[in-house]
Amino acid sequence: MKWDGTKARFGEDDLLPMWVADMDFKAPTAVIDALKAKVEHGVYGYAAPSIEADEAIVNWVDSQYGWKIEADSIVHVTGVVPALSNLIKTFTNEGDGIIIQPPVYYPFYDVIEKNKRQLVKNPLLFDGNHYKMDLAGLEQVITDKTKMLLLCHPHNPGGRVWSKEELQALAEICERHNLYVISDEIHADLLFEGYTHTPFATVTETIANRTFTALAPTKTFNLAGVQGAYVIIEDPKLRLEFRRELAATFMNGSNMFSDIATKAAYEHGKPWLKELMAYIQANYQYAADYLATYMPKIKPIQPQGTYLLWLNCQELGLHPDERKKWLLQEAKVALNHGAIFGEEGRDFERLNLATPRETLTEGLERIRRAYENRGF
CATH class of the missing domain: 3.40.640.10 (Type I PLP-dependent aspartate aminotransferase-like (Major domain))
Structure with a gap:
């Protein structure tokens, strides 16, 4: 859904999907092996x-x-x-x-x-x-x-x-x-x-x-x-x-x-989960530092749990529909737009941190270029 269904959902080409709440990481090896054994059983x-x-x-x-x-x-x-x-x-x-x-x-x-x-x-x-x-x-x-x-x-x-x-x-x-x-x-x-x-x-x-x-x-x-x-x-x-x-x-x-x-x-799966959360926390800190340095008008809400980053975009001064269009057509990133979580989320965007660092970096750099082009 995340990678193959993004164009159908958002209607734009060349989007980097950072939306639906699943990960870009393989499941633990023990899970893969157990499923393989059943598949081979036939x-x-x-x-x-x-x-x-x-x-x-x-x-x-x-x-x-x-x-x-x-x-x-x-x-x-x-x-x-x-x-x-x-x-x-x-x-x-x-x-x-x-x-x-x-x-x-x-x-x-x-x-x-x-x-x-x-x-x-x-x-x-x-x-x-x-x-x-x-x-x-x-x-x-x-x-x-x-x-x-x-x-x-x-x-x-x-x-x-x-x-x-x-x-x-x-x-x-x-x-x-x-x-x-x-x-x-x-x-x-x-x-x-x-x-x-x-x-x-x-x-x-x-x-x-x-x-x-x-x-x-x-x-x-x-x-x-x-x-x-x-x-x-x-x-x-x-x-x-x-x-x-x-x-x-x-x-x-x-x-x-x-x-x-x-x-x-x-x-x-516990060792895998421990490594995962260390990686997610490092991704959060990377994203928070990046935003503070290059896009200070986008303010991340520090999560205590989940691998989702809730971004306060109120200071951009864009109507939610305009912000959605800006992210899709100019930044070329697919996020979960805050209004779908209720009227109370209209000033926010949700970004998925459960992705390799290079993917996160690419997403942030795309948003940064669109941010600078708009002169925020």
Whole structure:
């Protein structure tokens, strides 16, 4: 999608793709070898659920986040976004209100509106450097029709790793108002040095009874094309309801390649992940220094997690549509334009740091030439 689908999506030739959130790096060798072994086996019949993959997930969640779960709490799905959609259909009704905190991952809008639920916005607060949750505002937007909150944790596109204290305050509000929470934690492993991920379901004694935690190895190990994710649901009754919803649409089958990749990544991928995040952090610092030196009107928001760089372009003084045209036609780079993340993102662009340094340098130099040509 990133390289072959860029022209179709953006309508321009010779663009350098730095947009969709996958990486330009190969998956860990252990994953490649495990998939090769299955390919060479040559028999690709119907797959049974993989107990070994579930054990790998249990161990990974424990070692990475200190969260002890039972294998029975895992429900496999084809991806996080399909999981969000099916969870919404299972636990809310048409017309119910679902809260998001924009700017936020843009499929959040679609899974709500295309399922005929009411979109309820509680924008994050931005101080010029970082985002925080508007907890007072959250209390104001909740009504009797509000049934659920979608949490992006860590936050995409802003790169915030929410603290345990912030999450506890959010959990208390959700419990008080009987809200279900879908916590999209697909970026949980992509943390900058000094930050830790706290699963939302663990922040109070009882919030797990209302929480659906969506996770996957796909973002961490660049496996999105393999299509696999899972939802952790600790409440047995809620888990059964969700399994029934998946069964009704025949979305409950196993993907053997996803199971194989998950097991290999979680059992052998930690050294690779450590090297990856060191490289991403170095890429961030390179980009931040480059922007400060050559394009000071474009201000990067320092990420605490993810491999995405959220660029504040307000000082350029361009309308979002004009800025988009400038980047595509003059700079010849394809970024994710901020307005797709909500009105609150209109002054921003999202750039993918998960690329070799030479690609990042080429992208920044293209933007620099366009920047200087405009006389910014």
